Amino acid sequence: MNKTRPAKYDEIKGKLDLKKDVISVISCNTCTRLSNTGGEKKLRMLANRLRKDSFNVVDGFLITMPCVDSYIENVELHPSVNTLVMLACSCGCANATTHFPDKKIVPALQDRGTEIIVDSKTNTKRWRVPKT
């Protein structure tokens, strides 16, 4: 499981244009939900917060695994949408970039990766983080 942490809200806001960006928020509903960073509730929270800050959030999608084509292929964006805010890990964002090459992709999460045991005798662990 690729665990994630939320990006700072100001960082997300900083990547968005209040006037030009027409936004759709897309959330993964598997690893991120289990990391408590994505899923239905977080999707609503982020969209509401962006709307309160006057961003033009048109709609949102809850997708089981945005990193798998058979799921992301079912996302039908509104023609006016030019920006996707992704509550997904790096591979979900990469797949969004491939499927929607003309859209601006704004990741709303950061990868923590997976935790592995480096030394089983001392139970020393470390995070393996996907490169972005």
Next chain:
Amino acid sequence: MIISLRSLSYDDLKKQLSKDDKIVIWSCDTCIRFMGLGGFKNMKILEKMLTHDGYNVLKKELISVSCVPELIDDRLVNQEKKKIFDQATVIIVIACEEGWECVEEKFKDKKIIKTFKTVGVGNISEKRGTLLTNPYDDIPLEPKAEGISLKDVAQQLGLYDTFFDADIGKVPQDNLVEITINGKKYQSKQGENLLVACEEHGFKIPHLCFKECLKSVGACRLCLVKVEGMRGLVPSCTTTVSEGMKIITDDNELYKYRRMILELILAAHEHNCLFCPSNNKCELQDLIHQFGIDTIRYKLNKQLLPLDISSDAFILDSNRCLLCGRCIRTCEEVAGIHNLGFANRGARTIVSAGLNQKLSDTDCVTCLACVYACPTGALYEKMYHYVGEDWIPTKIYGNYKQ
């Protein structure tokens, strides 16, 4: 999706085993199966290879998500499984490194063999194949949004992008006996499931409750066949292959019975494919097309049962349920949670969670194993599109069901 590649050759694997070892083959049923490198079918291949080479394979253990420790716990307490795991000396793990670590953590008294190296995260695509997009920080590859093919990753890192059978060419077949299917002679493995044996020789037998990785219960009765010397019609899913068996998989009588069963299933509830998220990915729908059913002779039960939408990950719609029990057996055998079961009796029987509670009030870990096992749209993933000021959710219909 976690991307892992095989790090051991078949010869290297054998070097880690001794002929006295009692082996359990363990596979995760999520990322590694999506990549086509794990799951029940691959475990079966490895079992064939190892038994052919004289090793003692006790069990194939499929787990819905190997990196969730709570799911492994059942294997330590479930009496039926515990008996086998107590005997085992070696567990061969087909899972990512995190999944392997969870197994190692729980079975400290056994040798746990790691067969896969996890290299990062990536995408699964029917058209483009499996792709590594974001390698881990300790992997000498650079991230690419369009992804790196597994073949390239394997070449650059000295790993294998295939399963063990690729190392030896043809998977060996042992204990073969002669059977006759519809008048023609074939060779099949002694003790093999009859339905699987017939399908391997190209004879499609309709079935809904059978799934090879689960115990067979013979609930749907669609797979009935005729076996010479056996009384009445025999459910092929609960029958095993034996020497000289003569089987008829299809004739007018069997067609008539199967069609009647399908009509009765359709009459039990209103199956409207138009509003079903599993439309075009439904095993019942495929059979209806195969049998050319356009009307049903029985009175249709139009009573609508409530949907359980309480789970964060999926929806339970009893109106589309055939009571095949696949989800119940999957929750028990693959997830190891024992959270699903039948409630009520007779025509009022439904699949329910916990003590007939809402899914969100039960021990469900949302591993989705039951959803992948469901042959119809009774269990489907929550895929929503939120629109308007009030953010009203509408279902997404499409061909996403795995």
